[in-house]
Amino acid sequence: MFKNALATMLIWLTAMMVSGVFVWLLSDILIPGLTHLSWAFLAEAPTNAGRSGGIGPIIISTLLILLVAMLTATPLSLATAVLLSEFTQHDSVVGRLVRGSLDVLAGVPSIVFGLFGNAFFCIYLGLGFSILSGGLTLACMVLPILIRTAEQGLQSAPNDYRLAAAALGMSRSATLVHLLLPSAAPALIAGLMLGIGRAVAETAALVFTSGYVDRMPDSLFDSGRALSVHIYDLSMNVAGGDTNAYSSALVLILLLLIINSVAMSLAKQWLHGSVVAYE
DSSP, X not given: OHHHHHHHHHHHHHHHHHHHHHHHHHHHHHHHHXXXXXXXXXXXXXXXXXXEEOOHHHHHHHHHHHHHHHHHHHHHHHHHHHHHHHSSOTTSHHHHHHHHHHHHHHTSOHHHHHHHHIIIIIIISOOOSSHHHHHHHHHHXXXXXXXXXXXXXXXXXXXXXXXXXXXXXXXXXXXXXXXXXXXXXXXXXXXHHHHHHHHHHOOHXXXXXXXXXXXXXXXXXXXXXXXXXXXXXXXXXXXXXXXXXXXXXXXXXXHHHHHHHHHHHHHHHHHHHHHHHHO
């Protein structure tokens, strides 16, 4: 009993410590950030090197970069995870090679991805400093996270599902869509949240690919400044930009919370729809 009580107390203490650190960081940004946060700040373009004005074009650029990254990375990661989990032996040469490559890529610093994106997307493919280059670079960064979490989710699905589906004459595609993917939904959602979090908060890779331009982009081929890059520039390179930097950081946190909530809601609807369709 004493050991159980001690373990429970340690678990609650750890959870409270993590929550306390988050509240501390949030309050450190919230108090100075709220003073300048307004609708005009969210809608207007930055002026005077970001010391005044708003972040309207920067929010749009951030959302476009994230959209390109996730629309590119999500289907590729899911297809790769299905291949590794359902169509490749775990100890095969191909499986070990792909998993080893993913583990190495997951540990590569973001600045290296930025240099790769600049050399390949910006120069070799001729996309230049653009939202498209930044989004594709971020897609390369989040692929290892999405693939590994999706693969683990699919592998955690009970093998009885596969055997029962085979006994009922279900095709492998029907088994995947109606049984395995819904079973792996928590892992898929977790990977999606981690990928979105890393993509939204990335700075180093976007400096070399999407650029510093803070005007409203006309297309995906225009340069666009992400919120993380804007915060870095205001805090490090612009004297007197701390106030707008705090407000921009607060907007970035709120944007991340909204995107995560929407993604979780859509994932739950997809899971519910898959279960209803199967029934």
